[in-house]
Amino acid sequence: MGRGHRVGHPAYGELAVRAIALVDCNNFYVSCERLFQPRLEGRPVVVLSNNDGCVVSRSAEAKQIGVGMGVPWFQLKALARQHDIVALSSNYALYADISARVMRLLAAFSPRQEVYSIDECFLELDGMAAQPDLSGYGQRMRASVKQCVGIPVCVGIAPSKTLAKLANHIAKKEADCNGVCDLDAMPRAAQQARFAALGAGEVWGVGARIAARLQGMGIDSVLDLQTAPATVIRAAFGVVLARTLAELNGVACIGLEPEPHERQQIVCSRSFGTTVGDLAQLEQAVIAYTVRAAEKLRRQQSLAGVLLVSLCTNPHRPGAPQYQPQIRVPLESPCADSRVLCRAALSGLQVIFRHGFGYRKAGITLAGIIPRAARPRTLFDDAAAQAKSERLMQAVDAINRRMGSGTVSLLGEGIHQRWAMQRGYLSGGFTTRWDELAEVR
DNA sequence: CTATAACTCTCAA
């Protein structure tokens, strides 16, 4: 397992990388909120999902009290009163802005960075001959992010992404790591002890389903999985878990992907702030979602060939009649014009809508996505109309980029969006809006 | 029957 002493693994294509760091922000959303609201320091704080539904981020104090991840907020009201928990609505504009600052700083620590999610990134540390002490290097990352942005992070370092994830987990849990864990610098016995104490479900790529099936086979811990026979895992679970197993044994076969690739499908779906029964309201929502999805589509210079519309009643009310229709609307030709996509979405909605249901959620998906440059030509192309459509959409996008999204939109989204989501505990746009900076105390 | 499309399952943050 030592760096540079591994045997190749031709079946899964070993990649020539010897050290990867995973940098993960601690309690990211809560940490972002605390940057601008010092009163939250030392207190139990949670950030809630859309519609103030479930807990999606918890401060250390909230975890200590026993606030679980993903718990519905209404179930926590009693505990919250008892311990004076502060609950905040998600403020994605703020988190995205802070994330960009963190990622830009970390990029300076490696020639190759993969921004994996809003709060974590992989850094390739291979060939860093000038950095023989990788733990020290990780400490410098932590200090830099803490000082320049104010966000606490932990660093896991290992020969594969999967092991780096585990190293990060150890760095977060064990105080004497000081937030950094270099797995290869750890004595073999110590590493085995950690892996024996960790459930297999902690491994990246092992969710609840697979963890349960593994347990049924007597594979409980990370160590059990690491030492399981590859043939058995391959046969029972497929190539995905077989790759994970190789990674657990130090064989890097999940590569770093510095460039985000274009989406193959673009989804915009959201629960409503309230139950909706009438078609007019659903039309507003579907148009709003389609416009947003179309913006994303154009940003990546693509066209969609198919649009899907879906509706959903409230599954948490089993007494109420349930209905989850979905429909595929093929477009005449691939397109990125919001007006055309909205017409398709509305026609789909017409077909699936039924009176007498309480709808809780609607969504649209753009699929059959191709690059704009690959637009198929037909005999009936109207080049002039095409150019006109593209110019209009470009103008709309340019205005919305400059003046803020939603400045120019299609009629039909509605002015009073009674279905819009609830965000009762929203903090200000501290970094994105001058007028809300005043809330900082 | 095969190639592809469509759908389902699983996972992650």
Place this chain on the structure above:
DNA sequence: CTAACGTTGAGAGTTATAG
């Protein structure tokens, strides 16, 4: 006052369908 429970994207594997 009551009722209150996320979103987006990917990939693999399976099933349905077209030719």
